Amino acid sequence: MTPPDINSATFRHVLGHYATGVCVVTALEEDQTPIGMVVGSFTSVSLNPPLIAFFPDQKSTSWPRIEKAGKFCVNVLAGDQHLLCRQFATAGSEKFTGVAHRISNNGAPILDDALAWIDCSLDDVHEFGDHYMALGRVDSLGVGRSCSPLLFFQGGYGEFTLHS
Structure with missing residues (x-):
């Protein structure tokens, strides 16, 4: 239960001061239809075994389809991919229109211009508040290109610049 104050x-305003990376989680349905959803709540969980997690909203219409597929790929978006992020954040079946991708060994779409990708088997799902925690066992992963990541901060998108 939420404290009254x-x-x-x-809550959203205060947590908006914490920048998060932006990912697109992809999968293929049995009929080979690609599915994708944007997540900003992605994290590594364990090195041994390699595990990751992300937190889909219970209201998501894409998540049940990804969960049913049982395998998925987390595509880390690059700083210049904010329009791609908006395309995948929009409801509907046209998310993959014009999006170059290849199919991983697990059978999930890897976006061609992603910064990095993590191909997973769904290991477990737990319900927490108004979200689920999807735990993925990492089967393979790689870096797509070398550039800055797309970040979400205070309701907008931006890039990260390294200072030395």
Whole structure:
């Protein structure tokens, strides 16, 4: 239960001060239809065995389809991919229109211009509040290109610049 002095607008505002990376989680349905959804809540969980997690909203229409596929790929978006992010964040079946991709050994789409990709088998799912935690066992992974990542911060998108 939420404490009475913490409303969802305040919670969102305060946590908006924490920049997050942006990923597109992809999968293929049995009929080979590609599925994709944007997530900003992605994290590594374990090195041995290699595990990752992301947190889909319970209202997501894409998540049940990805969960049913049982295998998925986390595609880390590059700083110049904010329009691609918006395309995948839009509801509907046209998410893959014009998006170059290849199919991983697990059978999930790897976006050609992604910064990095992590191909996984769904290991476990737990319900927490209004989201699920999807735990993935990493089967393969790689770096797509060398550039800055796409970040989400205070309601907008931007890039990261390294300072030395």
